[in-house]
Amino acid sequence: MRGLIPPDVKTVAGWEFFNNLRTPTFLALTFAVPVVMLIVGMVGVYTQQTAEEEVARVAVIDETGEMKPLLQRHLGDYPLSLHPVDTDAEKTRARIREGEFAGMLQVDEESVQTGLFTYCVASVPEAQVPAVHKLVEVSFVAYRLRDMGLTRQEIEAVTGAAALHVTPVHKGRDLVGGILIPLLMAATLVFASIFSGQMLMYGVIKEKRNRIVEVLLSSTSASHLLWGKLLGYGGLGLLQVGIWSVAAVAVVSRFYALPEVFPSAGDMLIYLTYFLGGYLLLATVHAAMGATMKEVEGGSQAQGLVVIVPMAPVFLASPLIMSPNALWVRILCHVPPFIPTASLIRLAVAEVPSWEIATSLGVLFGCCLVLMRISSRIFAGGMLRFSGLGSLAELGQLMRGD
Amino acid sequence: MSCHRQAPGRKTDEGTGCMSRVLAVRSLSKSYGDTCAVCGLSFSAHRGEILGLLGPNGAGKTTAIRIIMGIVGADSGSVRMTFDDNSGRRDPRRIGYLPEERGLYEEARVLDNLRYLGRLRGMKPKEAVRRARRWLDRLDLGGWSDRKLQQLSKGMQQKVQFIAAVLHRPDLVVLDEPFAGLDPINQDVFRREIASLRQRGMTVVLSSHQMNLVEELCDRICMLHEGRRVLYGDLADIKRQHPQAMVSVRHKPGADISFVRRFSGVSAVESDAGVLNFRYRTSQGTNRLLDELSRRLHIDEISVQTPPLHDIFTSTVRQGGEPGEGIDTA
Numbered sequence: 010m011r012g013l014i015p016p017d018v019k020t021v022a023g024w025e026f027f028n029n030l031r032t033p034t035f036l037a038l039t040f041a042v043p044v045v046m047l048i049v050g051m052v053g054v055y056t057q058q059t060a061e062e063e064v065a066r067v068a069v070i071d072e073t074g075e076m077k078p079l080l081q082r083h084l085g086d087y088p089l090s091l092h093p094v095d096t097d098a099e100k101t102r103a104r105i106r107e108g109e110f111a112g113m114l115q116v117d118e119e120s121v122q123t124g125l126f127t128y129c130v131a132s133v134p135e136a137q138v139p140a141v142h143k144l145v146e147v148s149f150v151a152y153r154l155r156d157m158g159l160t161r162q163e164i165e166a167v168t169g170a171a172a173l174h175v176t177p178v179h180k181g182r183d184l185v186g187g188i189l190i191p192l193l194m195a196a197t198l199v200f201a202s203i204f205s206g207q208m209l210m211y212g213v214i215k216e217k218r219n220r221i222v223e224v225l226l227s228s229t230s231a232s233h234l235l236w237g238k239l240l241g242y243g244g245l246g247l248l249q250v251g252i253w254s255v256a257a258v259a260v261v262s263r264f265y266a267l268p269e270v271f272p273s274a275g276d277m278l279i280y281l282t283y284f285l286g287g288y289l290l291l292a293t294v295h296a297a298m299g300a301t302m303k304e305v306e307g308g309s310q311a312q313g314l315v316v317i318v319p320m321a322p323v324f325l326a327s328p329l330i331m332s333p334n335a336l337w338v339r340i341l342c343h344v345p346p347f348i349p350t351a352s353l354i355r356l357a358v359a360e361v362p363s364w365e366i367a368t369s370l371g372v373l374f375g376c377c378l379v380l381m382r383i384s385s386r387i388f389a390g391g392m393l394r395f396s397g398l399g400s401l402a403e404l405g406q407l408m409r410g411d
Numbered sequence: 412m413s414c415h416r417q418a419p420g421r422k423t424d425e426g427t428g429c430m431s432r433v434l435a436v437r438s439l440s441k442s443y444g445d446t447c448a449v450c451g452l453s454f455s456a457h458r459g460e461i462l463g464l465l466g467p468n469g470a471g472k473t474t475a476i477r478i479i480m481g482i483v484g485a486d487s488g489s490v491r492m493t494f495d496d497n498s499g500r501r502d503p504r505r506i507g508y509l510p511e512e513r514g515l516y517e518e519a520r521v522l523d524n525l526r527y528l529g530r531l532r533g534m535k536p537k538e539a540v541r542r543a544r545r546w547l548d549r550l551d552l553g554g555w556s557d558r559k560l561q562q563l564s565k566g567m568q569q570k571v572q573f574i575a576a577v578l579h580r581p582d583l584v585v586l587d588e589p590f591a592g593l594d595p596i597n598q599d600v601f602r603r604e605i606a607s608l609r610q611r612g613m614t615v616v617l618s619s620h621q622m623n624l625v626e627e628l629c630d631r632i633c634m635l636h637e638g639r640r641v642l643y644g645d646l647a648d649i650k651r652q653h654p655q656a657m658v659s660v661r662h663k664p665g666a667d668i669s670f671v672r673r674f675s676g677v678s679a680v681e682s683d684a685g686v687l688n689f690r691y692r693t694s695q696g697t698n699r700l701l702d703e704l705s706r707r708l709h710i711d712e713i714s715v716q717t718p719p720l721h722d723i724f725t726s727t728v729r730q731g732g733e734p735g736e737g738i739d740t741a
Contacts, residue, residue: 223477224572
């Protein structure tokens with residue numbers, strides 16, 4: 010390490026690391042984000058549980074008089090309570106409006122002929138519509154079977170609920186350990202690389218605005234300055250991931266046995282390699298962008314454009330998780346801007362052949378090297394343009410090193 | 412081997428009696444599009460001297476300095492630096508730089524700024540801090556070392572920037588407009604410190620528009636106009652060879668001085684209460700002027716002086732970089 014990294018690169022990296030460690034931006038991103046995410050997650054879980062546990066009071070108008078006992082018999086664990094009411098639908102509607110009932114289920118002769126039942130509700134989310142649907146479905150099947158002459162025992166034998174025992178084959182782990190946690194880790198790494206790249210870009214813009222860049226460039230070369238910054242901010246990103254991981258381990262260990270839910274050391278190494286590649290890819294672009302910017306405001310607008318491309322696979326996460334080995338996913342995992350995010354999501358949900366990991370990492374780091382050469386030129390030329398870039402032609406000049 | 416004459420009281424190479432060349436700029440050119448910012452510029456700076464790099468705004472000084480400092484590349488020409496190793500390469504540990512576009516990390520402490528910049532110039536952290544504290548005390552900033560830079564006044568920040576340029580005891584210091592934005596008291600402080608750098612054997616390349624300070628500090632000057640060198644050499648020689656002298660005559664009041672205005676080679680005539688000041692083109696010969704003055708006026712005192720650098724600067728610029736014959740004394 011001593012001979013591998015030039016002293017001035019180490020000096021710059023050390024400065025960027027320790028100087029930014031105490032900044033409000035880093036502290037907020039590192040400590041506030043997980044807290045916010047935890048709170049949002051807890052609120053979501055609580056809301057879902059509350060919604061699931063809430064029992065809907067359903068008024069039942071049964072003109073046939075035959076469905077009511079069947080509905081009651083099959084009620085079981087559905088979050089519903091059934092309340093027979095008189096046949097005046099208008100009065101019942103008024104009671105629904107007043108909040109006495111969540112909804113009103115109407116059964117008449119036509120319903121039992123056609124199978125079309127009316128469920129009148131005040132608010133769809135609060136009326137437990139899926140539960141009512143299932144209850145009506147089961148009860149109506151029982152009604153028809155009885156109509157066909159089956160005895161009660163026969164009906165129960167036919168309509169007896171079938172249980173589904175889910176056995177995950179995925180990496181021998183369950184939904185939480187096999188998918189959810191790796192997905193969260195993937196997201197964490199992607200976010201950390203974006204945050205680090207963002208901080209790097211703002212740091213570069215600030216140095217331009219502070220005018221210190223001329224002193225720096227007289228002390229060390231532009232490429233060494235860039236390398237030092239990449240190392241320093243990369244270290245910050247890793248520290249951030251480390252802090253988030255420790256927090257995650259602390260939380261998850263309360264509910265799961267850690268070896269069952271966390272990836273193996275080998276998998277972690279692959280994740281971190283993708284993180285490193287993703288960080289280098291984003292950070293070099295951010296550094297070059299920062300060097301061409303005049304103000305932070307311009308930087309944040311341009312940064313949005315840079316972040317949206319590597320984040321694109323997140324928007325495709327659902328189909329990607331459903332078919333992680335589809336051809337389009339494999340291609341996506343070899344297109345440089347998408348590689349880190351797409352590969353991390355894919356690795357989280359599927360066994361990926363080693364050769365595919367090797368080729369996608371090869372493409373990723375090859376692209377990083379090319380990008381770093383171009384970015385070094387833009388960085389060297391752009392840092393002293395205090396007015397920012399005027400045109401794309403100027404950017405072309407910088408890329409050529411003119 | 413070119414040999415620059417020894418200035419009084421200054422160090423020379425052993426045995427040769429010559430001042431050794433620390434910086435040699437040869438045929439340097441740099442263009443931005445169709446504009447030639449620096450056109451074939453050549454000059455050198457010697458150990459223990461202060462070389463003034465002068466010129467009006469846009470003359471190419473900052474571009475030349477940035478090329479010297481390795482911040483931007485030249486289209487052609489060379490910059491050679493000769494320190495102990497004789498390699499000719501630019502070594503950031505041996506050079507210091509105070510840029511015209513000044514700035515430090517405003518949210519960092521003064522001492523942290525200096526330690527970082529000292530380390531980038533090859534210093535050990537402890538040594539950087541030790542020297543930084545000494546410099547801060549010397550420039551009356553000892554109590555500010557742990558403050559954030561943004562808490563300091565502009566003059567104080569400029570002092571910190573100056574310290575950053577000389578903290579690592581470089582052999583060559585390039586100061587681009589060091590007096591800009593300073594009040595007269597701080598200008599004096601900087602003048603004193605720059606002079607002390609020379610005393611310590613450092614070579615200083617000084618770019619400034621404050622001609623009185625340049626005149627006071629510089630041993631030699633190199634003046635640029637539109638990217639080209641228009642004046643270069645010992646300041647005393649340049650002044651002596653300037654084609655215009657400043658003449659001051661104290662005479663008996665009430666005399667008719669209108670003949671002076673008609674005299675060939677005379678310009679900028681000012682007369683007040685028996686004191687007559689004017690400029691005179693020396694190529695016209697001084698004897699005829701003195702004869703005429705003594706014949707027409709009752710003279711109490713007369714002096715013929717070389718012009719101040721300010722006049723040489725302005726007249727050279729006004730004439731589009733044509734100062735007259737024989738001014739380049741290199």
